[in-house]
Amino acid sequence: MELHKLLRFLQPYMTFKGENPEITAIVNDNRKVTPGSLFVCIEGYTVDGHDFAASAAKKGAAAVIAQRELDLDIPVIVVKNTKRAMAVLADAFYGQPSKQLHLIGITGTNGKTTTSHLIEKILADAGRKTGLIGTMYTKIADETFEVKNTTPESLTLQSTFRKMADAGVDSAVMEVSSHALDEGRIHGCDFNIAVFTNLTQDHLDYHKTMDEYRRAKGLLFAQLGSSYNHEEPKYAILNSDDPASAEYEKSTAAHVISYGIDQEADLRAINIQMTSGGTEFDLISPFGKHKVSLKMIGKFSIYNVLASIGAGIASGISISQIIKSAEEVKGVAGRFETVDAGQDFSVIVDYSHTPDSLKNALETVKQFALKRIFTIVGCGGDRDRSKRPLMAEIACQYSTDPIFTSDNPRSEDPIQILRDMEEGVKGESYKTIADRKEAIHYAVKNASKGDVILIAGKGHETYQQVGNQVFDFDDRLVAKEAIEER
Ligand SMILES: CC(=O)N[C@H]1[C@@H](OP(=O)(O)OP(=O)(O)OC[C@H]2O[C@@H](n3ccc(=O)[nH]c3=O)[C@H](O)[C@@H]2O)O[C@H](CO)[C@@H](O)[C@@H]1O[C@H](C)C(=O)N[C@@H](C)C(=O)N[C@H](CCC(=O)O)C(=O)O
Numbered sequence: 001m002e003l004h005k006l007l008r009f010l011q012p013y014m015t016f017k018g019e020n021p022e023i024t025a026i027v028n029d030n031r032k033v034t035p036g037s038l039f040v041c042i043e044g045y046t047v048d049g050h051d052f053a054a055s056a057a058k059k060g061a062a063a064v065i066a067q068r069e070l071d072l073d074i075p076v077i078v079v080k081n082t083k084r085a086m087a088v089l090a091d092a093f094y095g096q097p098s099k100q101l102h103l104i105g106i107t108g109t110n111g112k113t114t115t116s117h118l119i120e121k122i123l124a125d126a127g128r129k130t131g132l133i134g135t136m137y138t139k140i141a142d143e144t145f146e147v148k149n150t151t152p153e154s155l156t157l158q159s160t161f162r163k164m165a166d167a168g169v170d171s172a173v174m175e176v177s178s179h180a181l182d183e184g185r186i187h188g189c190d191f192n193i194a195v196f197t198n199l200t201q202d203h204l205d206y207h208k209t210m211d212e213y214r215r216a217k218g219l220l221f222a223q224l225g226s227s228y229n230h231e232e233p234k235y236a237i238l239n240s241d242d243p244a245s246a247e248y249e250k251s252t253a254a255h256v257i258s259y260g261i262d263q264e265a266d267l268r269a270i271n272i273q274m275t276s277g278g279t280e281f282d283l284i285s286p287f288g289k290h291k292v293s294l295k296m297i298g299k300f301s302i303y304n305v306l307a308s309i310g311a312g313i314a315s316g317i318s319i320s321q322i323i324k325s326a327e328e329v330k331g332v333a334g335r336f337e338t339v340d341a342g343q344d345f346s347v348i349v350d351y352s353h354t355p356d357s358l359k360n361a362l363e364t365v366k367q368f369a370l371k372r373i374f375t376i377v378g379c380g381g382d383r384d385r386s387k388r389p390l391m392a393e394i395a396c397q398y399s400t401d402p403i404f405t406s407d408n409p410r411s412e413d414p415i416q417i418l419r420d421m422e423e424g425v426k427g428e429s430y431k432t433i434a435d436r437k438e439a440i441h442y443a444v445k446n447a448s449k450g451d452v453i454l455i456a457g458k459g460h461e462t463y464q465q466v467g468n469q470v471f472d473f474d475d476r477l478v479a480k481e482a483i484e485e486r
């Protein structure tokens with residue numbers, strides 16, 4: 001695409017003179033520049049992309065988008081906010097690919113990954129060709145790709161949509177993090193459905209206050225747009241048991257499908273029974289009453305399933321077909337995943353890394369633990385510090401044997417993270433074993449028949465980041481080894 005044509009998407013009221021090179025790619029990393037690229041300078045959290053513009057030009061970049069004048073012999077287009085410009089340019093350059101997809105975005109503190117997998121299965125079972133973007137991977141039809149972020153920046157996002165559309169994908173499900181909403185990574189995404197799971201404390205290092213965090217999540221619903229296309233209606237799927245939903249309902253013009261357990265809702269679960277093999281409930285919906293029998297356990301799983309049923313209905317799939325798909329799901333990797341190596345006690349690996357998810361996981365464990373509950377828990381470094389004492393307090397409150405350990409300490413001192421956690425202990429006894437492997441081995445060695453070990457925080461992760469080093473580490477494999485050594 002010619003530079004001038006591309007720039008008109010950015011500044012529609014302007015006409016452009018001067019050099020008009022053909023733009024062959026848009027990149028924001030000088031290491032990825034190929035001749036003809038348009039280089040976008042991003043002021044990052046660690047470095048400033050403007051410092052790499054000269055190198056980009058040397059590698060053959062045809063033009064640069066920047067937030068200030070740069071002394072280069074290629075065109076430099078100065079804009080107020082390059083992240084914002086990058087979203088517009090990416091959407092235009094890739095031919096507005098999200099418009100070719102039935103796009104579902106999921107936001108909320110907990111349950112995004114689980115709910116996105118549920119929705120993907122419902123869509124795939126209904127014959128749709130699906131794509132998925134989230135914490136664990138990006139999936140385009142049957143191929144998966146590694147990811148760095150839950151929601152990638154706009155350039156990666158739009159190029160992923162392009163690849164999806166080109167591969168014949170018709171429906172895409174994506175997790176939308178509050179960081180992504182706040183930074184505008186999803187500007188340009190034409191969502192058909194926006195799903196809200198819940199809002200509880202996390203990421204206050206970034207958003208500072210719960211009000212700001214709630215506002216960021218609300219952008220997904222406000223950005224669904226205000227016009228009505230009755231051929232293809234837009235929907236907001238909202239959790240009526242979460243107080244934030246009332247605000248999101250106000251901020252969206254889209255049709256609302258509410259779901260819940262405790263409050264009135266369009267989709268409501270009643271007569272909930274936890275069984276040894278799963279969870280049963282009656283679904284009350286505009287289509288009547290249906291029995292649902294899940295293989296997953298925990299009240300939180302019912303919420304995820306209700307949200308997915310809402311997205312399925314909004315996608316035009318029949319209620320009976322949706323229920324059939326949901327009933328088949330055993331779970332999602334690293335989410336309440338059991339480790340079974342023939343032992344007579346339970347070992348559960350769960351991705352609970354927030355106070356609310358830890359509490360939910362432990363409330364679920366309490367339903368079937370016969371004797372002791374060992375909770376192995378740590379908190380990530382370079383992340384919300386205020387959740388540390390809260391998570392420690394919950395671990396102590398709900399377990400007989402809380403064990404504080406390391407999660408991903410990143411650049412922080414692991415011992416200081418443990419000290420921050422200990423501030424939440426209100427006189428209960430606990431153990432501190434900084435080495436995560438040692439902590440898992442200790443619990444496995446000391447567990448007996450009927451006990452439960454919950455290994456929280458890292459779920460599907462197959463690494464541990466200490467300082468700048470990333471080691472192989474998988475809670476599931478470490479637990480298995482420990483059981484086999486017993
Ligand atoms: C704090 C944060 O959000 N950081 C994100 C940010 O990184 P950054 O600002 O450090 O980038 P940077 O390294 O300073 O680089 C700035 C610019 O210079 C360029 N550069 C850099 C080096 C170089 O040699 N050449 C070069 O051109 C880079 O390409 C970039 O354009 O931009 C990167 C590229 O988009 C992101 O991968 C990175 O996410 C990091 C990994 C991260 O941990 N983010 C977290 C906070 C996050 O966003 N989390 C949410 C999920 C939360 C949840 O679900 O619970 C998420 O959506 O992932």
Ligand SMILES: Nc1ncnc2c1ncn2[C@@H]1O[C@H](COP(=O)(O)OP(=O)(O)OP(=O)(O)O)[C@@H](O)[C@H]1O
Nearest residue numbers: 109110111112113114135300303335350351352357
């Ligand atoms: N609806 C829910 N409500 C509360 N807790 C939940 C819910 N669903 C899952 N959880 C808990 O939260 C953990 C993380 O779940 P999941 O990975 O689906 O969430 P997420 O929102 O994608 O998290 P992340 O922000 O880290 O990507 C699970 O391991 C479980 O303990």
Ligand SMILES: N[C@H](CCC[C@H](N)C(=O)O)C(=O)O
Nearest residue numbers: 353379380383407408457458
């Ligand atoms: N998306 C979350 C994941 C946290 C997972 C936990 N294991 C950690 O490293 O803190 C975050 O980036 O805050």
Ligand SMILES: [Mg+2]
Nearest residue numbers: 112113135175
């Ligand atoms: Mg996730």
